[in-house]
Amino acid sequence: MDLVDPLVARLSQKNVVTPEEREILGKAIARIRDVPADQDIVTEGSRPTESTLLLRGFTARYSTVANGKRQIVAIHVSGDFVDLHGFLLNRMDHGIYTMTPCRIASVPHQRLLEITEKFPHLTRLLWLSTLIDAAIHRQWIVGVGRLSAVARVAHLICELYARLAAVGETDGLRFQLPITQEELADSFGMSIVHLNRSLQELRGAGLFSWQRDQVEILDWDRLVEIGEFDPTYLNLDVTLPRPPL
Amino acid sequence: MDLVDPLVARLSQKNVVTPEEREILGKAIARIRDVPADQDIVTEGSRPTESTLLLRGFTARYSTVANGKRQIVAIHVSGDFVDLHGFLLNRMDHGIYTMTPCRIASVPHQRLLEITEKFPHLTRLLWLSTLIDAAIHRQWIVGVGRLSAVARVAHLICELYARLAAVGETDGLRFQLPITQEELADSFGMSIVHLNRSLQELRGAGLFSWQRDQVEILDWDRLVEIGEFDPTYLNLDVTLPRPPL
């Protein structure tokens, strides 16, 4: 299995990644390293000279506000080009840390520049991947702004399931979610206590279970309904609304 | 004055737009039209074949949720490439409507495709502009998730001032903001009543005035402090934190 497989899997959902492009991507990787959990891989305000491709694990982008509270603005899974935007934005407006032990690949901006100079189609694919990130952001805003606490939780479960399924990291209706309730609360912009009660409500209703790191979806249809989940924005183009039963 | 001037002004903040590129952009415009206020220019779920460049006025991107509530996820000003992302995303995950009468230019996706095939530098500029949109989204999430109502208002005033100043649409510390409180409330994900009271608090404290459509910033420093505004994410690279006095 190739290193760029998860990324290619993601990009391929809608567009064709040619063997040549796959090779170019592979060669763009300068180095690979394993990072333990809870470690910043990009710090707020820095000017990175390379972008990070997440090969395994979960990372999150976050900002900290004056009163010390943290807001997580995105969660990334295998195959995500975590800070591709850093290639063109000169300064990082937020930090990125590992929520779990991760394997990450570094792609120097210089190589990305070369790709944009020579390979228009591949460039559009990379651009697309940042556009999908933006679409996820928009959905995140809608959730934080207008959905109830329970709906937000249901939506995220659906979204993560869909994204993980797209890179082959689901097992039937189960997937690994090794993150804490505090991290979830910071994602939704709510308190741990309230998140905990929302989780209990959904679990109690038999919509999903979450033991240890393992999430199992028990009632996909109801989750979709409660979370008002419509996978359009993920641009996956997989027949997703109906997961394998 | 050229049609693409506001866009060029925006792109130029960080990067150089060559005369040639400016000409290419100008030629990419297929047609220009004026649209009255409160009209959808892109509907949710559609598959546009052209993107919209906003020449004058304000537009907003929004989603509607099940209980009928609306969440505005972005506000656009002159010079913004309102739905450039529609070029690569196959289906619009949200709608766009005019908050005021607007003048808009249409750029067929076909021409954008040609640009990406032939002009790498210009492509990166366009890509950058979508990345800045995403950065604004992230800030929006932080605001909706973790800032107080008053802080969110203060932040938006600062952001709009900064963005309008970048395209020369401010007059000293004043600018036109012809939008309703309902629209603002939908932007912040809060009720009109509560927004109204937050506005009054800030006005009462003498931080800014808002009469008719005219906003005047009275105490920039305090606004920045309360709204925790740091313009880094806008990638403007103008000496902004200190507006002309």
Add this chain to the structure above:
DNA sequence: CGTTTACTTGAATGCTCTCAACCAGCGTGG
């Protein structure tokens, strides 16, 4: 002018937060 739209105000309800314990699992060291 009369009507509509936007803004403002008051009061009651309720969601969400904070504070403060308490419990459970797990790794470490005695």
Add this chain to the structure above:
DNA sequence: CCACGCTGGTTGAGAGCATTCAAGTAAACG
């Protein structure tokens, strides 16, 4: 091997922010 301490999860209760409902005011429009 078991006690301890740490982290993460759970629970209860009171406070407070934000919503809804409802009504009233002001400004814009034909």
